[in-house]
Amino acid sequence: MALSDIRTGLRNEEAIATAVSAFRQVFGDRFQTGEAIRAQHAHTTTYIPAQLSDGVLFAQGKEDVTTAVRLCAEHRVPVIPFGTGSSLEGQVNAPHGGISIDFSRMNRVLEVNAEDLDCTVEPGITREELNAYLRDTGLFFPIDPGANASIGGMASTRASGTNAVRYGTMKDNVLAVTVVTARGEEIRTARRARKSSAGYDLTRLYVGSEGTLGVLTSVTLRLQGIPEMIAGGICGFPTLKDACNAVIMTIQLGIPVARIELLNALQIKACNAYSGLTLPEQPTLFVEFHGSEESVALQSRQFGEVASECGGGDFQWTSDADERARLWKARHNVYWAAKALRAGAAVLATDVCVPISRLADCVAETEADIEQHGLLAPIVGHAGDGNFHVSVVFDDQDPAEIEKVEAFVGRLNGRALSMDGTCTGEHGIGQGKQAFLPRELGEAVDVMRQIKRALDPDNILNPGKIFRLG
Amino acid sequence: MALSDIRTGLRNEEAIATAVSAFRQVFGDRFQTGEAIRAQHAHTTTYIPAQLSDGVLFAQGKEDVTTAVRLCAEHRVPVIPFGTGSSLEGQVNAPHGGISIDFSRMNRVLEVNAEDLDCTVEPGITREELNAYLRDTGLFFPIDPGANASIGGMASTRASGTNAVRYGTMKDNVLAVTVVTARGEEIRTARRARKSSAGYDLTRLYVGSEGTLGVLTSVTLRLQGIPEMIAGGICGFPTLKDACNAVIMTIQLGIPVARIELLNALQIKACNAYSGLTLPEQPTLFVEFHGSEESVALQSRQFGEVASECGGGDFQWTSDADERARLWKARHNVYWAAKALRAGAAVLATDVCVPISRLADCVAETEADIEQHGLLAPIVGHAGDGNFHVSVVFDDQDPAEIEKVEAFVGRLNGRALSMDGTCTGEHGIGQGKQAFLPRELGEAVDVMRQIKRALDPDNILNPGKIFRLG
Numbered sequence: 009m010a011l012s013d014i015r016t017g018l019r020n021e022e023a024i025a026t027a028v029s030a031f032r033q034v035f036g037d038r039f040q041t042g043e044a045i046r047a048q049h050a051h052t053t054t055y056i057p058a059q060l061s062d063g064v065l066f067a068q069g070k071e072d073v074t075t076a077v078r079l080c081a082e083h084r085v086p087v088i089p090f091g092t093g094s095s096l097e098g099q100v101n102a103p104h105g106g107i108s109i110d111f112s113r114m115n116r117v118l119e120v121n122a123e124d125l126d127c128t129v130e131p132g133i134t135r136e137e138l139n140a141y142l143r144d145t146g147l148f149f150p151i152d153p154g155a156n157a158s159i160g161g162m163a164s165t166r167a168s169g170t171n172a173v174r175y176g177t178m179k180d181n182v183l184a185v186t187v188v189t190a191r192g193e194e195i196r197t198a199r200r201a202r203k204s205s206a207g208y209d210l211t212r213l214y215v216g217s218e219g220t221l222g223v224l225t226s227v228t229l230r231l232q233g234i235p236e237m238i239a240g241g242i243c244g245f246p247t248l249k250d251a252c253n254a255v256i257m258t259i260q261l262g263i264p265v266a267r268i269e270l271l272n273a274l275q276i277k278a279c280n281a282y283s284g285l286t287l288p289e290q291p292t293l294f295v296e297f298h299g300s301e302e303s304v305a306l307q308s309r310q311f312g313e314v315a316s317e318c319g320g321g322d323f324q325w326t327s328d329a330d331e332r333a334r335l336w337k338a339r340h341n342v343y344w345a346a347k348a349l350r351a352g353a354a355v356l357a358t359d360v361c362v363p364i365s366r367l368a369d370c371v372a373e374t375e376a377d378i379e380q381h382g383l384l385a386p387i388v389g390h391a392g393d394g395n396f397h398v399s400v401v402f403d404d405q406d407p408a409e410i411e412k413v414e415a416f417v418g419r420l421n422g423r424a425l426s427m428d429g430t431c432t433g434e435h436g437i438g439q440g441k442q443a444f445l446p447r448e449l450g451e452a453v454d455v456m457r458q459i460k461r462a463l464d465p466d467n468i469l470n471p472g473k474i475f476r477l478g
Numbered sequence: 479m480a481l482s483d484i485r486t487g488l489r490n491e492e493a494i495a496t497a498v499s500a501f502r503q504v505f506g507d508r509f510q511t512g513e514a515i516r517a518q519h520a521h522t523t524t525y526i527p528a529q530l531s532d533g534v535l536f537a538q539g540k541e542d543v544t545t546a547v548r549l550c551a552e553h554r555v556p557v558i559p560f561g562t563g564s565s566l567e568g569q570v571n572a573p574h575g576g577i578s579i580d581f582s583r584m585n586r587v588l589e590v591n592a593e594d595l596d597c598t599v600e601p602g603i604t605r606e607e608l609n610a611y612l613r614d615t616g617l618f619f620p621i622d623p624g625a626n627a628s629i630g631g632m633a634s635t636r637a638s639g640t641n642a643v644r645y646g647t648m649k650d651n652v653l654a655v656t657v658v659t660a661r662g663e664e665i666r667t668a669r670r671a672r673k674s675s676a677g678y679d680l681t682r683l684y685v686g687s688e689g690t691l692g693v694l695t696s697v698t699l700r701l702q703g704i705p706e707m708i709a710g711g712i713c714g715f716p717t718l719k720d721a722c723n724a725v726i727m728t729i730q731l732g733i734p735v736a737r738i739e740l741l742n743a744l745q746i747k748a749c750n751a752y753s754g755l756t757l758p759e760q761p762t763l764f765v766e767f768h769g770s771e772e773s774v775a776l777q778s779r780q781f782g783e784v785a786s787e788c789g790g791g792d793f794q795w796t797s798d799a800d801e802r803a804r805l806w807k808a809r810h811n812v813y814w815a816a817k818a819l820r821a822g823a824a825v826l827a828t829d830v831c832v833p834i835s836r837l838a839d840c841v842a843e844t845e846a847d848i849e850q851h852g853l854l855a856p857i858v859g860h861a862g863d864g865n866f867h868v869s870v871v872f873d874d875q876d877p878a879e880i881e882k883v884e885a886f887v888g889r890l891n892g893r894a895l896s897m898d899g900t901c902t903g904e905h906g907i908g909q910g911k912q913a914f915l916p917r918e919l920g921e922a923v924d925v926m927r928q929i930k931r932a933l934d935p936d937n938i939l940n941p942g943k944i945f946r947l948g
Contacts, residue, residue: 199918205900206906208926209682260595262703310770363596365594455933
């Protein structure tokens with residue numbers, strides 16, 4: 009993880025100064041260059057050191073974005089889109105300087121088509137804002153990466169989260185985007201039909217491109233009907249293998265579970281301490297079912313049978329909203345629960361994803377690795393997808409600990425790749441995972457670079473992310 | 479639809495002659511240049527006139543494909559991949575001449591990972607061959623475009639079909655591909671993890687690119703467990719609007735219907751005649767449910783309630799395999815049923831897709847258009863996706879009829895676009911729909927062209943399809 013290579017960006021000082029002055033003139037107070045604001049826009053829930061941009065534009069509409077990209081294109085200065093700063097791999101850093109575009113003021117719902125189960129939003133709206141807006145329509149947007157991220161940011165990193173096992177990831181739930189190209193022209197990638205075979209799938213190309221191919225100005229999303237009933241429960245297992253077998257069997261039987269999360273024993277211990285629970289410290293599945301009353305009861309019963317067959321403890325499910333909320337709040341707080349395991353420590357949250365048949369092996373080997381190297385690192389996984397997170401608790405001021413953590417991340421990714429998995433199921437490559445991308449995809453990364461060069465010949469769109477152009 | 483413009487391709491005779499001679503030398507009998515074989519490889523279920531390639535390579539493995547693309551690259555001669563020839567928009571034509579690669583001998587299943595619900599196949603395997611192979615594993619590949627198409631062809635046109643409403647399209651069911659680039663290098667776009675955020679989504683870029691960005695050598699697919707029970711039935715409605723309302727309500731309630739197909743009155747009449755049915759000649763929904771015995775019973779009951787609320791007739795469902803097979807065989811034979819409406823006639827099968835709230839309007843206006851212009855054209859739709867097909871029965875030897883049909887297709891596509899729909903839900907652009915792509919996506923087509931130029935600078939990969947490089 010030679011992150012230091014990636015961090016040293018070249019800056020074109022003269023061009024940047026000219027661009028900053030032009031932005032001041034065009035945007036007035038909407039453009040801010042104070043250090044505190046710039047620092048805030050390079051801050052993320054990550055261990056990667058901040059690299060500040062040279063100014064932050066608080067865009068108020070797509071015209072601002074188009075104007076900003078055109079100015080940056082003219083001066084060949086980087087553009088770095090910023091949603092809420094909840095990305096984990098350095099996606100909002102400005103290694104070559106440039107202009108951050110803050111989307112917090114572009115948070116309008118532009119259109120809801122309730123009959124078609126879709127809506128179009130500006131990229132700055134957060135998923136919680138969107139769901140609050142939608143509540144009266146009986147619809148909701150299901151993707152839940154944990155953080156209250158912006159929809160634009162979620163699209164850019166191809167985010168997913170706890171209920172991707174049922175509803176898919178951002179790639180499955182974005183119908184279309186409008187995007188400003190490196191030339192400063194806005195295009196729309198698709199119409200509102202639920203499927204299309206009309207030309208290249210540009211929607212999916214921009215989803216997950218981390219702002220390196222264009223700057224999003226709107227996102228059209230698929231919505232779901234709010235389930236008539238939501239029920240859930242938890243079930244402990246003697247071993248990781250047993251818990252993973254229950255997951256595999258659940259998926260194979262086609263039980264349409266909405267969430268199925270695996271917490272290892274240390275993660276349960278951390279949650280008990282942080283969220284005041286008293287769960288047995290053993291591998292545990294948190295599950296949730298969505299549907300009609302009858303369907304939820306059926307799913308719960310079927311899952312209970314599977315769990316029992318795999319050696320799981322008694323499975324109790326409840327549709328009581330408070331009880332569910334308490335459990336899932338504990339699940340959502342795993343990051344903070346991990347952090348609280350050691351006073352004053354930092355947390356590196358990293359993710360990998362493997363075919364589910366390898367999940368038990370990958371988690372078990374990772375647990376052994378953690379123990380062997382004396383790390384403190386609970387594990388929580390979106391088990392239905394084979395995706396899991398390790399929250400490494402460490403002292404980010406201690407070079408020896410940093411080195412140890414980076415070596416661990418290297419082994420973790422190597423392990424996932426050796427099992428035909430990916431170095432990131434949902435966080436993206438950003439700056440932090442660049443070393444692993446060619447190990448995962450080999451020459452395919454050259455094809456990505458060819459696309460990047462074709463669509464952004466001057467490399468102004470979030471440069472230094474995903475790969476180096478070399 | 480100035481198809482004539484697209485049909486006149488320039489041919490580089492000297493390069494082609496050199497390449498043909500090189501192919502003969504390298505591949506011997508696996509390379510065929512007889513006219514009958516070449517004609518067969520330009521033949522499709524389409525009204526678009528055949529344009530023959532200059533020779534057909536029967537590839538036996540990925541090494542053949544790599545060698546073939548390298549030879550074509552060296553001589554700057556087109557490469558046209560050929561699966562089963564069931565594409566509908568001229569995708570296998572050779573407007574600039576060149577070499578067809580026939581994949582029928584590359585039909586092996588390379589790997590089945592039953593626990594992970596995935597498999598990897600060579601592109602030439604057909605979906606029926608694959609499902610026959612998988613039967614013993616308890617798994618199946620759900621995408622069913624009607625024709626017994628090859629998996630490679632289905633990936634290339636982003637195919638879908640009757641049960642996309644539940645299982646998605648090829649974009650949702652291809653996990654990864656290996657593909658030979660224009661330089662003749664094989665790359666792999668993803669590992670086997672069920673999701674990934676590692677770089678650009680090249681899988682989705684190649685899916686639907688109609689062979690214009692690379693030649694597939696393997697496809698890794700998501701599989702599903704064979705449902706414990708399959709049940710289905712049909713339900714007639716007094717009006718199209720009523721039938722479409724039942725579809726919208728079914729989708730909104732989240733009833734996980736596996737197929738929901740709309741046949742208009744003329745289509746029912748054609749099916750009655752062709753398949754010996756005696757259904758009332760009215761708008762009719764064919765539905766199918768997959769799941770456990772309890773779940774199927776529940777879905778059927780819920781759908782029956784919806785249908786009744788929307789004015790539908792008595793909904794009878796059955797899990798009897800013979801009865802289901804008889805009905806769905808009639809559904810699958812709509813093309814032949816349409817053809818049989820007029821002795822010796824040709825059929826133009828075209829598709830559009832609109833947001834489902836506009837489906838009733840779009841179908842009703844299209845019915846009126848058909849009547850007003852004296853056309854014979856039954857309609858069948860994948861109603862849950864807002865996707866429908868018109869099978870125009872006409873005399874393809876009569877220029878006046880051809881002109882009338884082309885004008886109708888123009889109006890049909892204009893209508894879909896005016897309703898924020900797409901000019902093709904599942905057939906692709908090929909040669910036949912090129913005029914509509916810029917009307918649908920405007921400047922986004924330029925981005926597609928930039929990608930094409932970057933990945934295939936000499937334009938050797940299925941040139942003349944999707945768009946002109948002009």
